Amino acid sequence: MARYAPSIGRLITELAKLPGIGGKSAQRLAFHLLGQPEDQVSALANAILDARKTIRLCSVCCNLTDQDPCEICASPARDHTTICVVENPRDVASIERMHEYKGLYHVLHGAISPMQGVGPDQIRLRELLARLRQDDSVHEVILATNPTVEGEATALYLARLLKPAGILTTRIAHGIPMGGDLEYADEVTLARAMEGRREIG
Amino acid sequence: MALIKTKGFVLRAVPVGESDRIISLLTEAHGLISVSVRGARRARSPHVLTTQVFSLGDFELFANKNRYRLQSSELIEPFSALQQDLERLVCASHLAEVMLDILRDDLPQPGLYRLWAYSMQAISHAPDPLLAVHAAQLRLLMEVGFAPRLDSCLGCGKPVDTGNWRYSISAGSIFCDKPACGMRSTDLLPLPSGGLACLGHIRQAPLGRLFDFSLSSEIRRFIIAFSASYLTYHLDKVYTRLDMLRHLKPADPS
Numbered sequence: 001m002a003r004y005a006p007s008i009g010r011l012i013t014e015l016a017k018l019p020g021i022g023g024k025s026a027q028r029l030a031f032h033l034l035g036q037p038e039d040q041v042s043a044l045a046n047a048i049l050d051a052r053k054t055i056r057l058c059s060v061c062c063n064l065t066d067q068d069p070c071e072i073c074a075s076p077a078r079d080h081t082t083i084c085v086v087e088n089p090r091d092v093a094s095i096e097r098m099h100e101y102k103g104l105y106h107v108l109h110g111a112i113s114p115m116q117g118v119g120p121d122q123i124r125l126r127e128l129l130a131r132l133r134q135d136d137s138v139h140e141v142i143l144a145t146n147p148t149v150e151g152e153a154t155a156l157y158l159a160r161l162l163k164p165a166g167i168l169t170t171r172i173a174h175g176i177p178m179g180g181d182l183e184y185a186d187e188v189t190l191a192r193a194m195e196g197r198r199e200i201g
Numbered sequence: 202m203a204l205i206k207t208k209g210f211v212l213r214a215v216p217v218g219e220s221d222r223i224i225s226l227l228t229e230a231h232g233l234i235s236v237s238v239r240g241a242r243r244a245r246s247p248h249v250l251t252t253q254v255f256s257l258g259d260f261e262l263f264a265n266k267n268r269y270r271l272q273s274s275e276l277i278e279p280f281s282a283l284q285q286d287l288e289r290l291v292c293a294s295h296l297a298e299v300m301l302d303i304l305r306d307d308l309p310q311p312g313l314y315r316l317w318a319y320s321m322q323a324i325s326h327a328p329d330p331l332l333a334v335h336a337a338q339l340r341l342l343m344e345v346g347f348a349p350r351l352d353s354c355l356g357c358g359k360p361v362d363t364g365n366w367r368y369s370i371s372a373g374s375i376f377c378d379k380p381a382c383g384m385r386s387t388d389l390l391p392l393p394s395g396g397l398a399c400l401g402h403i404r405q406a407p408l409g410r411l412f413d414f415s416l417s418s419e420i421r422r423f424i425i426a427f428s429a430s431y432l433t434y435h436l437d438k439v440y441t442r443l444d445m446l447r448h449l450k451p452a453d454p455s
Contacts, residue, residue, distance in 0.1 A: 019218075020219060112287065114287075114290055114291040114293075114294035114295070114442050115213065115254055115297065115298075117441065117442065119445045119448055120448060120449070121448060148253060149253050149254050149255065149284050149290070152285070153283075153285075153287050153290050156284070156287070157287050157449075177244055177245055180245065186247075186250050186251070186275075186276045187276060188279050188281070189250065
């Protein structure tokens with residue numbers, strides 16, 4: 001870093017702390033920013049600071065929001081009897097992009113992962129249980145955790161937890177992706193797709 | 202750059218960047234190797250399942266010095282039972298942590314590869330996965346040179362018989378009931394005869410029969426406690442994964 005002025009060195013060091021950004025990329029980004037007009041750089045800096053200051057967790061669904069409760073939880077147009085449980089806020093954005101789901105969400109901020117030392121207490125499971133205890137209008141909980149070892153284990157753990165409460169608990173379907181080719185699908189995916197088959201026509 | 206084909210177990214899968222993974226692959230011929238897999242987390246990746254932790258697969262790798270890159274893969278066994286039972290998943294995660302601490306990178310250790318294979322079967326299907334993981338970890342410690350002396354007293358050399366015996370984890374041995382024997386050991390504890398027999402079985406049984414035993418609840422408690430203390434003493438590390446089992450009893454949401 002001694003090759004640069006101290007302020008450039010500091011900028012590169014800070015950028016290199018971002019996920020997926022190595023030393024070379026940080027250097028490239030730093031010089032790109034230095035080449036921009038001052039107002040654009042200020043806009044970026046302010047956007048980062050504003051987001052950091054205003055974004056917090058929704059007290060209902062634990063999604064990231066700048067108003068509490070979040071827009072989805074506060075909306076009377078949403079179906080308040082269904083909650084879709086996802087691992088992180090990016091998953092909410094993915095499901096919203098589909099424009100098919102009209103219910104509410106609950107964001108766990110992770111999945112149970114014994115390999116990483118993440119147990120049920122380290123994710124937002126307790127908040128979900130408290131929410132279900134307080135709100136008896138919920139009829140269905142959709143478990144939309146990732147189809148990974150950790151996501152499956154979390155879904156199963158949650159399903160067992162919710163069963164005694166008599167709430168319908170469903171798991172998103174697994175199978176062949178649209179446009180995929182059966183020839184290249186593995187046995188587990190094919191078996192899941194067969195299990196989840198449904199009548200057509 | 203050479204192309205190698207190998208069968209292997211994924212012991213660890215670490216997400217990297219947007220959609221890549223680095224996996225720690227336990228193979229029979231090459232030992233524990235680190236393999237980078239581009240795009241492994243994308244839904245359409247052919248490696249999405251084969252590179253998940255605990256999967257067993259056939260792998261085709263490009264090897265350059267000690268670096269490996271995945272070319273193609275085929276799933277052999279996903280060990281789905283682990284995903285359906287959090288207790289089994291915790292047990293497998295604990296054993297993987299111990300294995301990763303013991304295995305040396307790029308050094309073939311076929312005995313440990315086979316032990317892992319049998320252990321995964323047992324943890325996935327045995328009625329008592331916690332006992333299976335403790336048996337596996339004791340055998341693992343014995344395989345790498347931490348086998349306790351179980352045939353005679355370390356103090357006087359008396360061969361093991363039906364009398365009262367004691368054990369010391371720090372001495373790595375058993376002691377007869379003579380007061381002079383083991384007097385220097387500060388951690389001497391009574392050894393139940395069933396416990397001694399079970400430890401003997403774990404040390405000597407062929408891998409195919411390692412997990413074929415049943416224990417009374419008293420001896421089961423002894424083996425689990427012995428195994429936990431033995432691991433902590435010899436690897437000088439506190440392992441906490443299994444503590445999670447205490448918190449897994451579901452609370453009633455209603």
